[in-house]
Amino acid sequence: MKLKRVRAAVCALIAAGFTSFATAQSSDDDARLKAYGKRLSSQCTNCHRIEGSDDRIPSIAGWPTEEFIFVLKAYRDGGRAEPTMAAGAHRLDENQMKALASYFGSLKPSGPRLR
Numbered sequence: 001m002k003l004k005r006v007r008a009a010v011c012a013l014i015a016a017g018f019t020s021f022a023t024a025q026s027s028d029d030d031a032r033l034k035a036y037g038k039r040l041s042s043q044c045t046n047c048h049r050i051e052g053s054d055d056r057i058p059s060i061a062g063w064p065t066e067e068f069i070f071v072l073k074a075y076r077d078g079g080r081a082e083p084t085m086a087a088g089a090h091r092l093d094e095n096q097m098k099a100l101a102s103y104f105g106s107l108k109p110s111g112p113r114l115r
């Protein structure tokens with residue numbers, strides 16, 4: 001039942017692109033958080049390639065959680081001024097940022113970082 005609800009919510013999320021999503025799971029369970037991040041990641045991997053960076057878009061794999069969340073918040077709060085990421089980061093809640101950090105952080109780093 002719960003899983004179905006999550007799945008439906010994720011479909012809506014993907015359809016709407018970056019969307020805030022009140023039913024986010026607030027679980028301490030790392031595996032679940034990571035799985036949630038993996039589902040959310042489809043809205044990032046259109047641009048960010050998991051297997052490496054391309055010319056303009058940096059790789060975001062293998063970052064420490066704290067740093068990943070810090071950078072997302074920098075886009076959200078204007079510390080980093082980049083309209084595409086700012087728009088996306090605005091629509092992520094805390095738990096979604098954690099989930100994405102957990103998933104992308106578990107991937108092998110590839111490609112150079114921006115800063």
Ligand code: HEC
Pocket residue numbers: 041043044045046047048056057058059060068071072080081082084085088100112113114115
């Ligand atoms: C429409 C394309 C696009 C989408 C979708 C997108 N990004 Fe980005 N992202 C970018 C670009 C372009 C940059 C480089 C911005 C800059 O110059 O600061 C970037 C930068 C970043 C950085 C900083 C990288 C670095 O090396 O400093 C992180 C972290 C990041 N994005 C995470 C995400 C996450 C998580 C998602 C999904 C929720 C996402 N992005 C979705 C285009 C995108």
